[in-house]
Amino acid sequence: MITTLAISTHGQGLYEFTTQVQEVVSDAQVSEGLCTVMVQHTSASLTIQENADPSAKHDLEQWLNRLVPEHDPQFTHTAEGPDDMPSHIKAALTSTSLSIPVLNGRLTLGTWQGIYLWEHRRSGHNRRCVVQIQTSG
DSSP, X not given: OEEEEEEEOOSSEEEEOHHHHHHHHHHHTOSEEEEEEEEOOSSEEEEEEEOSOHHHHHHHHHHXXXXXXXXXXXXXXXXXXXXXXXXXXXXXXXXXXXXXEEXXXXXXXXXXXXXXXEEOSSSOOEXXXXXXXXXXX
């Protein structure tokens, strides 16, 4: 089963969509298998991260912005603005797909784990994430 989820963002940051992915798993009625999620964009990424304390998201966002700052004079890909090339680098350094086992019809995430789209652009976008559920056996 393959489904595409739409995730609206309003600028840089981590956007949790665990519930939507779990709904796809539940709709697939798969007891055991694998859930694969892929973002169809080159300036956003995916991560599994803590979903209890918002300061963890804030610290991750700030750290990545320090690691890949805007306005680097060596960037040549600048036509779409100063955040464009950094967003491509951030996506390359993180993940564009995730694989999560499914057991008893549920994602096997830990207690404080959530699935996030990581928007790297400063403006809002409508992002697409493809979710595929594979059954084992």
